[in-house]
Amino acid sequence: MSDSKLMSAREAVNLIEDGCRLFTGGWTVVRKPMGLVYELIRQGKKNLSLISNPGGPEIDLLVGAGCVSLTESNYIGHEVFGHPYSFRRKVEEGPERTGYHHDDWTVQTGALRLLAGAMGLPFMPTLSLKGSDLINPDLDPMRELRGKDPRLPKQKVAFIKDPFWEGEEVTLVPALRPDVCLIHAQEVGEQGTVRLKGGAFLDYYAAMAAKLTIVSAERIVPEDSLRDLPQANTIPAQVVHAIVEMPYGAHPTAVWGFYDNDPWWFKDYLTASKEEEGFGAWLKEWVLDLQNHDEYLAKIGLKRLMSLRADPVLGYNPKIRRRLDKLQEVN
Amino acid sequence: MGLINPAPVVGGNAEKAPCSSLERMVVAASRLLQNGQMVLVGTGLPLVGATLAKHVHAPKMTVVMEAVAFDSKPFALPFCVADARGVYRTPWMPTAVEVMGQFLQNRRIDVGFLGGAQVDKYGNLNSTCMGSYLHPEKRFEGSGGACDIAVLSGKTIIIMVHEKRRFVEQVDYITSPGWKCRDHRTGRLVDRRELGMWGGPSAVVSTMGVMKFDPESHEMYVDEYFADLGVTLGAMKENTGFDIRIDGARPAPPPKAEELEVLRTVVDPEGIFMKY
Numbered sequence: 240m241s242d243s244k245l246m247s248a249r250e251a252v253n254l255i256e257d258g259c260r261l262f263t264g265g266w267t268v269v270r271k272p273m274g275l276v277y278e279l280i281r282q283g284k285k286n287l288s289l290i291s292n293p294g295g296p297e298i299d300l301l302v303g304a305g306c307v308s309l310t311e312s313n314y315i316g317h318e319v320f321g322h323p324y325s326f327r328r329k330v331e332e333g334p335e336r337t338g339y340h341h342d343d344w345t346v347q348t349g350a351l352r353l354l355a356g357a358m359g360l361p362f363m364p365t366l367s368l369k370g371s372d373l374i375n376p377d378l379d380p381m382r383e384l385r386g387k388d389p390r391l392p393k394q395k396v397a398f399i400k401d402p403f404w405e406g407e408e409v410t411l412v413p414a415l416r417p418d419v420c421l422i423h424a425q426e427v428g429e430q431g432t433v434r435l436k437g438g439a440f441l442d443y444y445a446a447m448a449a450k451l452t453i454v455s456a457e458r459i460v461p462e463d464s465l466r467d468l469p470q471a472n473t474i475p476a477q478v479v480h481a482i483v484e485m486p487y488g489a490h491p492t493a494v495w496g497f498y499d500n501d502p503w504w505f506k507d508y509l510t511a512s513k514e515e516e517g518f519g520a521w522l523k524e525w526v527l528d529l530q531n532h533d534e535y536l537a538k539i540g541l542k543r544l545m546s547l548r549a550d551p552v553l554g555y556n557p558k559i560r561r562r563l564d565k566l567q568e569v570n
Numbered sequence: 571m572g573l574i575n576p577a578p579v580v581g582g583n584a585e586k587a588p589c590s591s592l593e594r595m596v597v598a599a600s601r602l603l604q605n606g607q608m609v610l611v612g613t614g615l616p617l618v619g620a621t622l623a624k625h626v627h628a629p630k631m632t633v634v635m636e637a638v639a640f641d642s643k644p645f646a647l648p649f650c651v652a653d654a655r656g657v658y659r660t661p662w663m664p665t666a667v668e669v670m671g672q673f674l675q676n677r678r679i680d681v682g683f684l685g686g687a688q689v690d691k692y693g694n695l696n697s698t699c700m701g702s703y704l705h706p707e708k709r710f711e712g713s714g715g716a717c718d719i720a721v722l723s724g725k726t727i728i729i730m731v732h733e734k735r736r737f738v739e740q741v742d743y744i745t746s747p748g749w750k751c752r753d754h755r756t757g758r759l760v761d762r763r764e765l766g767m768w769g770g771p772s773a774v775v776s777t778m779g780v781m782k783f784d785p786e787s788h789e790m791y792v793d794e795y796f797a798d799l800g801v802t803l804g805a806m807k808e809n810t811g812f813d814i815r816i817d818g819a820r821p822a823p824p825p826k827a828e829e830l831e832v833l834r835t836v837v838d839p840e841g842i843f844m845k846y
Contacts, residue, residue: 265652266637266650266651266652267650268650268652269637269650269652269653269654292666293712313712313715314711314712314713314714315712316711316712318613319613319614319649319650319842322710322711323711326709327708327710330699330709331705331706331707331708333704333705343698343713343745344713345670345713345714345715345716345717345718346636346670346715347670347671347715347718347722348718349666350666350667350670351667354671365671365675366721366722367670367717367718367721367722368718368721369721369747369762369765369766369767370721370744370747370751370752370767371717371720371721371744371746371747371751371752372698372703372744373717373745374752375744376754380703380704398754407766437638437654437657438637438638438639438652438663439638439663440637440638440665441666441667444665444667493654495654495657499654549654553654553655553658554657555654555655555658557646561840561842562840562842565840565841
């Protein structure tokens, strides 16, 4: 047995158990671990409890593919590209019919909940949420599951009077404790040191909070080379358990310095996912009928992949047009 | 004037084209932002308005986005708060722990700039769902950071297309609290200050005009209307889902040629948000 953390996507995703609490890194349509998520769907994972802060196409796909029973997120969507139709459909159908429950949070409280998890604390105080229906006890979508499903805190929030200073009421939010954290990185050392560029979002905190962290990366680099510039590194190797080399592993989301969002993907997916049938056909064609990420990339095609490549200084591709109704074919 | 970086015209929009109501809204909203302010900007139209203000009259405003971009001077329009376009030449890259847990919660944000699907007469915002929350008719993407920004900013500015179904007596779900919002202990609507909250909405900018809130009743009223677009106060009443006060409303100063030109050629030349 080698002690190498390097493995294939199939091997890495094999470590993930049905029913676990799974965090996906990145931010909406930026640096999402899409290749690992496609593999989760291929392996037919079930009953997952998803955490994202915030979620993008990866959550819409997993929810649509029937892999999910719970989501806790501040947002699930594709930004200005269009709406998350699978997520929307399941929520509108209702948990009685789908068995799927979604709970709404906010960017700040999601971040604090991960920070609490990263620090080994059971909860964190916040001054946010007051006045909002997010803490309306009559509107807690997880109410019937609390105290029964061990993946969820026994209540959504709690309140205390500040015992130290002015005595104001403060809201407490429960720690997030993901079993697994999935991150897609620009670079990872062969031992697991992660270098994220163009924004780490909550990925460091989630890796610290999680029991198992799997990192896919655009490229694997010698650990020694990462020690040349330690201040540019984001996550230490000691909390990374599996590494997958996966160029274009966040496609169709954007990876700073590597590639931009793929507007053609979003146009295609959004058109297909408007109806459940179309979503199913899309999923079969682009995920289930393919063996792995290499086949997926081959199907996207070199021309399109090259057309997404980012300017190394700007970090994005200034030629990419982001308005879907005026998109032209790649030529 | 502070043109940060000229960008090529992509859309080929005639500079003399009449101002659209979307453009009019963004120009009016951008004018509410000032040099010296630290502004936390939500995704979508607020990004367009803040970028326009930064280019035209408020180059020394600090634009903060909840994901990562801090004091950003984008060369091209970021279309979300995590977009590399917003990160380019940003002097510092925080996470949401710093931006939302520290800058915002520690009262360092002067203005929160938000959009949404519904707003009510007390400035409560809904970006979560239409109909009942537990069994919605239409589900949206959710709060993002909007709730945090509405609770914790020094004040908030709201930008939203003016339609009867969007300007309602009471929002279906309070994602982001305004002046009279939910008391979690009783379920009733109470003045936000009774909940120990500061801030509150200061203006709502729509495709028809600029609304403000009565200092006593905290109900929304029309402060300015876009007479230059042919908007009348009668039409505003008709397109508002609650009885809105219009006495004392004035025609808003029309957009300047420079504002429209910068919006069309520099800020959103693709028409991603302005839909040319």
